[in-house]
Amino acid sequence: MLAYADTRNIGDEPSATDVPGLNVSRQRRATELSPVLYEPIFCLVLQGAKQALQGRRMVDFPKGHSVIxxxxxxxxxxxxxxxxxxPYVALALKLDMGxxxxxxxxxxxxEGTGREVAAISAAEADEAIIDAMGRLFALVEKPTALPVLHPLLMREIHYWLLCADHGSLLRTLAQADSHASRIADAIGTIRNNFEQPLLVADLASSVGMSVSAFHFHFKAITGATPLQYQKRLRLIEAKRLMQAERQSVSSAAFSVGYESPTQFSREYARMFGLPPVRHARVPAPAPAPEYESPGWM
Incomplete structure (x- = not known):
C-alpha cells in the first residue's frame, strides 16, 4: 500500500495535484449519506472507508480497495x-474512456468475464494497480518527468482496470454494440439535455433498443429509471447553481427544467433533507480545479 505519510500535507476535501486528472481526497470525520455526482473515475482507498449507493445496493470500499x-x-x-x-484518504483518477x-x-x-455489470464496483486492489498508482502519485514531486511518464502510467493503470475482475463495465463499454455502451450514449444525451422533458421512448429508439429493454438495462447499470436519473441530475445541478452561481431558488428551478417551483422545492427537500432556500443561503465555495469531477472520491 502507498505510504500514508506521502499525503499528510493534503487538506480536507478533494485536493487537486499537479498530475492531470489525479486528486487526493481526505476527510477527518465520518459524514452523512448525501447526494453526489460521480463522473467516470477510479479510486484507490489508502486509509479509512467509504460507501456509495447503486440503486438499493450499498457498495463498500475500505482501505486497500479499488473502486471503479x-x-x-x-x-x-x-x-x-x-x-x-x-482520516479517510484516497487517490482518485479521472478515467479516459477513449x-x-x-x-x-x-x-x-x-466483455463476458468478471462480475455483473454495474455503474460502481469495488474489490481489493492488487499489487499491480497499487504499484502503478504509487508511481503516478510520485510524479507530484518529479515535474520534469511528468510529460514523459504520465501518458505511459495512464495507459498502464487503465490497462489494469480493464483487466480487473470488477472492471466488467469498462469492458462492456468498450464494445460499441453492447447494451452498456448504448446506455452510456443515452446517459450522455440526458446529461446534455437534462433540463428538457425526457421522452423515454424516443431515447430508447435513438440507441436502438426497445423501451422495455432500455428500462431494464438502464436500471441494472445505474440503479435508477431514466426519469429518476434525470431528476437527480437536475437537483444536484440546481444545488450547484444556488451555491456556486448564487442563483435564487426559483431561478435554479427553472434553469434545470422545473415548471413549478413548488414541485421543485418538494423534491429538493426529499433528496437533500433541507428546503432549497437553506442551500441558497450558503456562501459560495471556492472555484474547483478545471479538471475536478463533481464527485471525487
Missing part, C-alpha cells in the same frame, strides 16, 4: 471510517 465508476452516476455516498488521527476503448481493441478484452 464507469459512467456518470448521480448517487449517494458517505465516509464511514475517519477521524482526526486516522483510452479504455483503445486498450480494449489492442488487448482483445473479453
Amino acid at each position: 465508476v464507469g459512467i456518470d452516476l448521480p448517487t449517494d455516498a458517505r465516509v464511514v471510517e475517519a477521524s482526526p488521527e486516522r 483510452l479504455i476503448r483503445e486498450l480494449s481493441a489492442e488487448a482483445g478484452a473479453d
Whole structure:
C-alpha cells in the first residue's frame, strides 16, 4: 500500500495535484449519506472507508480497495471510517474512456468475464494497480518527468482496470454494440439535455433498443429509471447553481427544467433533507480545479 505519510500535507476535501486528472481526497470525520455526482473515475482507498449507493445496493470500499465508476452516476455516498488521527484518504483518477476503448481493441478484452455489470464496483486492489498508482502519485514531486511518464502510467493503470475482475463495465463499454455502451450514449444525451422533458421512448429508439429493454438495462447499470436519473441530475445541478452561481431558488428551478417551483422545492427537500432556500443561503465555495469531477472520491 502507498505510504500514508506521502499525503499528510493534503487538506480536507478533494485536493487537486499537479498530475492531470489525479486528486487526493481526505476527510477527518465520518459524514452523512448525501447526494453526489460521480463522473467516470477510479479510486484507490489508502486509509479509512467509504460507501456509495447503486440503486438499493450499498457498495463498500475500505482501505486497500479499488473502486471503479464507469459512467456518470448521480448517487449517494458517505465516509464511514475517519477521524482526526486516522482520516479517510484516497487517490482518485479521472478515467479516459477513449483510452479504455483503445486498450480494449489492442488487448482483445473479453466483455463476458468478471462480475455483473454495474455503474460502481469495488474489490481489493492488487499489487499491480497499487504499484502503478504509487508511481503516478510520485510524479507530484518529479515535474520534469511528468510529460514523459504520465501518458505511459495512464495507459498502464487503465490497462489494469480493464483487466480487473470488477472492471466488467469498462469492458462492456468498450464494445460499441453492447447494451452498456448504448446506455452510456443515452446517459450522455440526458446529461446534455437534462433540463428538457425526457421522452423515454424516443431515447430508447435513438440507441436502438426497445423501451422495455432500455428500462431494464438502464436500471441494472445505474440503479435508477431514466426519469429518476434525470431528476437527480437536475437537483444536484440546481444545488450547484444556488451555491456556486448564487442563483435564487426559483431561478435554479427553472434553469434545470422545473415548471413549478413548488414541485421543485418538494423534491429538493426529499433528496437533500433541507428546503432549497437553506442551500441558497450558503456562501459560495471556492472555484474547483478545471479538471475536478463533481464527485471525487
